[in-house]
Amino acid sequence: MSLANGRPYLAIPGPSPLPDRVIQAMVRPSANIYEGELSQTVETIIPDLRDIARTKGKVAIYISNGHGAWEAALSNTHSRGDRVLALTTGRFGHGWSEAARGLQLDVVVEDFGQDKTVDIERVAEILSQDKDHKIKSVLAVHVDTSTGVKTDIPALRRAMDDANHPALLQVDCIATMGCDQFEMDAWGADVTLAASQKGLMTPPGLSFVWFNDRAAAARETADLATPYWDWKPRVKPELFYQHFNGTAPTHLIYPLRTALDMIKEEGLENVWARHETLARAVWAAVDAWGTVGDMRLNVADPDMRGRSVTSIYLGNGDGDRLRHWCEHQAGVTLGIGLGRAPTSDWFRIAHMGHVNAHMTLGVLAVVQSGLTALGIPHGPGALEAATQVIAKA
Numbered sequence: 001m002s003l004a005n006g007r008p009y010l011a012i013p014g015p016s017p018l019p020d021r022v023i024q025a026m027v028r029p030s031a032n033i034y035e036g037e038l039s040q041t042v043e044t045i046i047p048d049l050r051d052i053a054r055t056k057g058k059v060a061i062y063i064s065n066g067h068g069a070w071e072a073a074l075s076n077t078h079s080r081g082d083r084v085l086a087l088t089t090g091r092f093g094h095g096w097s098e099a100a101r102g103l104q105l106d107v108v109v110e111d112f113g114q115d116k117t118v119d120i121e122r123v124a125e126i127l128s129q130d131k132d133h134k135i136k137s138v139l140a141v142h143v144d145t146s147t148g149v150k151t152d153i154p155a156l157r158r159a160m161d162d163a164n165h166p167a168l169l170q171v172d173c174i175a176t177m178g179c180d181q182f183e184m185d186a187w188g189a190d191v192t193l194a195a196s197q198k199g200l201m202t203p204p205g206l207s208f209v210w211f212n213d214r215a216a217a218a219r220e221t222a223d224l225a226t227p228y229w230d231w232k233p234r235v236k237p238e239l240f241y242q243h244f245n246g247t248a249p250t251h252l253i254y255p256l257r258t259a260l261d262m263i264k265e266e267g268l269e270n271v272w273a274r275h276e277t278l279a280r281a282v283w284a285a286v287d288a289w290g291t292v293g294d295m296r297l298n299v300a301d302p303d304m305r306g307r308s309v310t311s312i313y314l315g316n317g318d319g320d321r322l323r324h325w326c327e328h329q330a331g332v333t334l335g336i337g338l339g340r341a342p343t344s345d346w347f348r349i350a351h352m353g354h355v356n357a358h359m360t361l362g363v364l365a366v367v368q369s370g371l372t373a374l375g376i377p378h379g380p381g382a383l384e385a386a387t388q389v390i391a392k393a
């Protein structure tokens, strides 16, 4: 007998659960990639993508995952040897730095560890010491999916402005677009990146790079720009196929259109509020479990926690044991302790994208069952605490 039979739930932080409407949007014959409905659909997607990032800037769409977006952003704004300052709070900040190094940029990594947010005063100090303005971009990850640590983007912008530093502010919103509040223009990001498979509820395979006029000006001298990644023809195509630099990703465009419709129907601010509430339900449960044994939330300060993923310490290799139990006994796949040492001491719960109260409460009940079945020490009252959060929302 297995209690895992039934609809499985992939509660990892991307790819996130696909809405049935999004899946159905893919079930259709190939479309004309030169003119007609497909090209009209892309024309409707672009303004909606700008709305979701809260920008009046431009957006280029790539057939790639987030790694591609990293390279697209860097190669359109830099020349070989340019210095960039990478602020890291987890695995993905380091990943972006590695991409920058691979592009022969001079990467200065300022590492804030795995459980604390970016120290804005430290960034201000680095920028004020950079008298010759050698740093051309500051790279920040809005929420690092491996740790759940959030970076205060408006505070970072203020620090850059206060230092009168002209570097571009580039923000990886791959874990947050369509989940956490993000305001590209109001918060002063010059370049923003995201991918399709998380808050945007679409299969992996599309990424997005939004950029403002300052970043567009940097493109004019960027010698790293290559024909495929160049954002210029993508945002001002003379012919439809130039949007994608070749064949359009037909069967990702229709689901993306549907996912954007769903976000518009719900309202972006309501989407953010839903993520906020589900995150708080998870945190309340973990706090209660953590009153006995070693379990704890990775990030102590709630303001500095991502709203789409929560990283949790269990210790004793119990993270892996719990994940396996939940997947094989109850049909819920939790996130691995990505980037942690040892990985097996950690697990992550995603509450990202097409997720509602019954899904998150279900995950929490399954986790509690697993903790009990495996004899992992934990405190009482977690499910009650989570339901209180939902009830009061």
Ligand SMILES: Cc1ncc(COP(=O)(O)O)c(C=O)c1O
Residues within 6 Å of the ligand: 013, 014, 065, 066, 067, 068, 092, 141, 143, 144, 145, 146, 172, 173, 174, 175, 195
């Ligand atoms: C914050 C962040 N940045 C970048 C990436 C890399 O994206 P991808 O795996 O789609 O290449 C991820 C993936 O999870 C991520 O969470």
